[in-house]
Amino acid sequence: MDLSDIQGNILRGYRSFPDACFLFFRVDRSGAGREFLKRLLEKDSITPGQWREKPEVATNIAFTFEGLRALGVPVASLASFPPEFQEGMKSRAALLGDTGECAPNQWDEPWQGSTVHILVTCYARVRETLIGHCSELRRLAPEGVHELVPHQEAGLLFVDGKRTRKEHFGFDDGLSNPDVEGVPDDGGLGDTGNPDEQGNLRKIPVGEFILGYPSEGQELSAMPVPHMFTRNGAYLVVRKLEQHVLRFRDFLRTQTAALRSFPGVKLSGGPRAAEDFLAAKMFGRWPDGSSLDLYPTAGAGDKSNNFNYANDLEGARCPLGAHVRRANPRASLGFGGNIVRRRRLIRRGIAYGDYLPQDVTEANGGGRRGIMFLAFNGSISQQFEFVQQQWMNSGDDFRQGDDADPIAGNRIGDGKMVEPSQPFRRDQNCAGRMVIPGDQRTAREPFLCSGIPRFVTTKGGDYFFAPSLTGIRLMAAGKVYIL
Amino acid sequence: MGNINGKKFGFTALFPIRSKESAVALRPYLRSMDGHPYGSPLSSVDIIHMARFMIIDNLAYQGVPAKRDELKSHYLLFLCDFDGGSLDVLVRKLVSKMGETVDDIWQHCVGYPGRTYRDRLTAYFEDCQLATTFFLADRPNDEVAAILRALMYKRRFTGFVESCQRSRPPDLRAAFLQLWRSLETEPTPPAGSL
Numbered sequence: 001m002d003l004s005d006i007q008g009n010i011l012r013g014y015r016s017f018p019d020a021c022f023l024f025f026r027v028d029r030s031g032a033g034r035e036f037l038k039r040l041l042e043k044d045s046i047t048p049g050q051w052r053e054k055p056e057v058a059t060n061i062a063f064t065f066e067g068l069r070a071l072g073v074p075v076a077s078l079a080s081f082p083p084e085f086q087e088g089m090k091s092r093a094a095l096l097g098d099t100g101e102c103a104p105n106q107w108d109e110p111w112q113g114s115t116v117h118i119l120v121t122c123y124a125r126v127r128e129t130l131i132g133h134c135s136e137l138r139r140l141a142p143e144g145v146h147e148l149v150p151h152q153e154a155g156l157l158f159v160d161g162k163r164t165r166k167e168h169f170g171f172d173d174g175l176s177n178p179d180v181e182g183v184p185d186d187g188g189l190g191d192t193g194n195p196d197e198q199g200n201l202r203k204i205p206v207g208e209f210i211l212g213y214p215s216e217g218q219e220l221s222a223m224p225v226p227h228m229f230t231r232n233g234a235y236l237v238v239r240k241l242e243q244h245v246l247r248f249r250d251f252l253r254t255q256t257a258a259l260r261s262f263p264g265v266k267l268s269g270g271p272r273a274a275e276d277f278l279a280a281k282m283f284g285r286w287p288d289g290s291s292l293d294l295y296p297t298a299g300a301g302d303k304s305n306n307f308n309y310a311n312d313l314e315g316a317r318c319p320l321g322a323h324v325r326r327a328n329p330r331a332s333l334g335f336g337g338n339i340v341r342r343r344r345l346i347r348r349g350i351a352y353g354d355y356l357p358q359d360v361t362e363a364n365g366g367g368r369r370g371i372m373f374l375a376f377n378g379s380i381s382q383q384f385e386f387v388q389q390q391w392m393n394s395g396d397d398f399r400q401g402d403d404a405d406p407i408a409g410n411r412i413g414d415g416k417m418v419e420p421s422q423p424f425r426r427d428q429n430c431a432g433r434m435v436i437p438g439d440q441r442t443a444r445e446p447f448l449c450s451g452i453p454r455f456v457t458t459k460g461g462d463y464f465f466a467p468s469l470t471g472i473r474l475m476a477a478g479k480v481y482i483l
Numbered sequence: 484m485g486n487i488n489g490k491k492f493g494f495t496a497l498f499p500i501r502s503k504e505s506a507v508a509l510r511p512y513l514r515s516m517d518g519h520p521y522g523s524p525l526s527s528v529d530i531i532h533m534a535r536f537m538i539i540d541n542l543a544y545q546g547v548p549a550k551r552d553e554l555k556s557h558y559l560l561f562l563c564d565f566d567g568g569s570l571d572v573l574v575r576k577l578v579s580k581m582g583e584t585v586d587d588i589w590q591h592c593v594g595y596p597g598r599t600y601r602d603r604l605t606a607y608f609e610d611c612q613l614a615t616t617f618f619l620a621d622r623p624n625d626e627v628a629a630i631l632r633a634l635m636y637k638r639r640f641t642g643f644v645e646s647c648q649r650s651r652p653p654d655l656r657a658a659f660l661q662l663w664r665s666l667e668t669e670p671t672p673p674a675g676s677l
Contacts (some may be wrong), residue, residue: 095519143541252569258649262649401637433641433645447648448644448645448648
């Protein structure tokens with residue numbers, strides 16, 4: 001695997017680059033677009049997976065289908081890209097549950113009114129260099145390449161004055177990115193691979209994420225043509241997800257009175273014990289990252305991934321419908337975890353907006369916040385879209401009926417009967433529901449949370465292709481040929 | 484016969500589409516069916532458990548070395564599980580319950596005889612049918628009405644649990660009996676209303 005040809009943000013986490021900026025461009029003339037790419041390459045602006053010297057700002061680039069078309073990629077090549085990428089995320093909003101308040105007509109700019117052609121992501125080690133770097137990139141864009149505004153700033157959250165890897169609901173994030181074959185260790189615990197026949201974790205074939213390599217199926221996954229253009233590339237799913245923190249905290253408060261007196265519920269100490277308990281049950285981890293499977297009663301500061309739910313198939317410790325259990329069911333769907341082997345995602349999300357301190361209320365709260373969700377995969381439909389449709393927005397595989405994910409799932413229909421005079425409408429926003437299974441060992445009874453509002457709304461996004469450095473050079477030179 | 488499991492019939496057919504332009508017109512029409520107030524116009528056909536439409540545009544072959552393959556036309560794939568022992572049962576119901584919508588869909592397909600002559604339409608469906616050699620059916624002996632009723636019981640029971648999970652046993656029993664009596668007289672919900 002040639003890491004110098006694969007873009008750096010795919011297999012590297014950029015953990016030491018805490019501030020980011022996303023720039024969006026539209027290409028009005030293909031020649032201008034290719035000139036822009038040429039200038040970026042001449043300046044060595046695009047960061048590969050293997051660098052000679054660690055950059056101050058890691059910069060990467062990706063293109064939507066319309067972006068590839070605008071840059072003059074031949075029709076025969078365009079036609080060989082998968083249909084979901086060709087259609088783009090906006091067209092597939094209904095499939096993804098982006099309806100009602102998440103519908104594209106509610107998205108932020110530039111996502112709502114424009115089609116982004118080129119995404120440039122900049123991750124900086126020091127925030128002050130980021131602004132200057134972005135200005136330089138903008139100056140490289142010739143006439144005929146137009147920046148779409150506004151750009152999107154993001155960065156690791158400051159909580160109590162310290163940089164953290166928490167997301168806005170207060171949970172440690174990015175704890176279980178896949179271990180990939182051929183990638184140098186980046187300091188992780190090495191416990192996030194896929195299970196082998198003996199149930200031991202092993203690294204995941206890189207072909208699950210990068211085109212041109214064997215995947216879990218031991219074959220080369222479908223690649224658009226020409227292969228020289230698409231090899232070493234990956235599909236990138238970008239979603240701007242707004243997090244409604246006050247809504248989340250208010251919900252926890254409304255449920256805690258019932259929880260505190262519920263039979264068998266044992267809370268750890270602390271004034272917010274009931275909220276933390278419920279939040280953990282909804283997430284599947286404690287705010288400090290400890291898994292409920294390993295630590296069912298309280299967090300222990302252990303962020304490891306040495307769990308697979310195999311001994312918690314009824315969900316007594318980690319509820320069957322909890323967020324992290326849905327996102328990666330591990331061994332809880334049986335067959336030694338083999339069912340989930342092809343549904344992994346490399347997530348490179350980063351927060352935007354300021355963290356809301358605990359003492360902020362509706363009256364004095366303000367600002368918007370959320371996460372720029374970025375996920376790399378070798379097949380958008382088999383990986384991201386499968387997880388979104390089957391595991392986030394549906395509960396069938398987890399014996400949860402049509403209950404969606406309590407944190408990030410959509411809220412279409414609340415399981416109530418529909419009167420014939422008021423037929424069911426797909427864009428109707430309703431409240432969600434989640435069962436917290438009981439625990440026979442501790443005599444805790446099952447608890448049904450209902451009236452769960454939508455905590456996360458989609459505010460933009462699209463499907464991108466992140467070519468290799470070779471692919472970018474071919475596009476810049478106008479030499480993407482089909483023979 | 485491979486199509487039958489209990490009271491259910493599993494049907495899969497490939498209908499060749501007249502032209503690329505027809506395929507282009509048909510796709511958005513099929514997508515627009517998602518906006519139907521009861522989920523789909525097919526919900527009015529009260530013997531259908533599940534149905535799916537798909538347009539097959541092309542068969543791209545990827546391999547080493549990669550080569551393209553061409554089908555003779557675009558195809559409309561139609562899959563349908565319904566209560567009945569023969570295809571004629573489905574065709575009769577499609578025509579009587581969906582009316583013009585049957586024309587709106589199948590008029591784009593080669594050889595479609597129209598909905599006026601049911602025998603010809605049944606024969607057309609049979610001609611386009613793919614042989615089913617094994618039909619795995621969930622709850623093969625439960626007809627649509629029975630499943631709708633079971634879903635209704637499940638929904639009502641969930642609502643009951645939601646409202647009564649903190650109740651003391653005497654109140655719980657009284658509430659459950661009230662639920663049970665109401666379920667006995669509640670009408671079966673129409674398809675697409677759940």
